[in-house]
Amino acid sequence: MTDLTKLEAELTARVGAAADLAALEAIRVEALGKTGSVSELLKTLGRLTPDERREQGPKINGLRDAVASAIAAKKAALETAELEAKLAAERVDLSLPPPPERKGRVHPTMQVLDEMIAVFADMGFSLAEGPDIEDDFHNFTALNFPPKHPAREMHDTFWLPEDEHGERKVLRTHTSPVQVRVMQRLNEKLPSWIANGQEPPIRVIVPGRTYRSDSDATHTPMFHQMEGLVIDRNIHMGHLKWTLDTFISRYFETPVVETRFRPHHFPFTEPSAEMDVKCDRSGRDVKIGQGTDWMEIVGCGMVHPNILRTCGLDPDEWQGFAFGFGIDRLGTLKYGMPDLRDMFASDVRWLEHYGFSAFQAPNTATGLS
Ligand code: DAH
Secondary structure, eight states, X not given: OOHHHHHHHHHHHHHHHOOSHHHHHHHHHHHHSTTOHHHHHHHHGGGSOHXXXXXXXXXXXXXXXXXXXXXXXXXXHHHHHHHHHHHHHTOXXXXXXXXXXXXXXXOHHHHHHHHHHHHHHHTTOEEOBOOSEEOHHHHTGGGTOOTTOTHHHHTOOOXXXXXXXXXXXXXXXXXXXXXXXXXXXXXXXXXXTBOOOOOSSEEEEEEEEEEOSOOBTTBOSEEEEEEEEEEETTOOHHHHHHHHHHHHHHHTTOSOOOEEEEEEOOTTEEEEEEEEEEEEOSSSSOXXXXXXXXXXXXXXXXXXXXXXXXXXXXXXXXXXXXXXXXXXXXXXXXXXXXXXXXXXXXXXXXXXXXXXXTTSOSBTTTTBO
């Protein structure tokens, strides 16, 4: 074996045995570095005769190439092994089941609101809104509540502290003030979402938050109402009855509903009535459209001429009817929730149970979405 082949065998054996990249680098420097054994041999070529160089040149260059490629191959192998060791150490077990995902649910009040809007929209009603913080005029005076009349206290009103004009605003006790805002043309500049002065004929529903200082299984300090108002020529109680019967039938998804008007008093309607619906209250849930019990479901009546006059409409030309539903209450009746207060307790477990999928059509029975 020549010295060159011996050196090549020795170097490639050491390269092959290198345990890690640092050991390999040391061998590279020893062989191919500036003063390495192979580099020293290459330097000797300059001192040889042309014939010797022709013979020795390819051998020494071959040695250098063989050692360099052995180092490169070993380097790649060591790097791969290092990467594999790292991947094995940092392995993520993708077969583990992911932690459960919590999906948001649509609150029953919002679901019921969408369902109610769908039914009324189908009957040609449009939406109107008013402010939660209301003035005494819209909440009471314009609705025919006499000044200092106990009816103002009847609503368990939340009064706000006196403002700089000596005025005490209220958290609206009902959505009825929006009736006045819809009908009365006002000069003041209001935000565009607040209803303001529509010309009759009018057909609006007014959903919104309302407030009363009251709390038990069927009352909460904040709740939602939906007001309805229709103003036109020759409107009578038959129109009111048809509208409410049709709504109740579609909302509760029962073809047969029996209702009755019971005389009542509201300052803003004359005559006033509460409408009862025939139902079965023998079980845990109230079943609308069956049974022999009656249950109050909505306050209503013919709009009082004083309201029309206050809003600048001639009662001899225009008449109308109005009604006010409790939105949350309609939800508890349709979806069987025993306690209204749970609606606003923000208990996620309750919401997961009673909430709705965001992709559910508002009312499948009417085919509306
Ligand atoms: N505002 C009434 C209340 O909160 C409900 C109501 C009754 C509204 C009769 C009306 C109506 O529009 O005509 O108790």
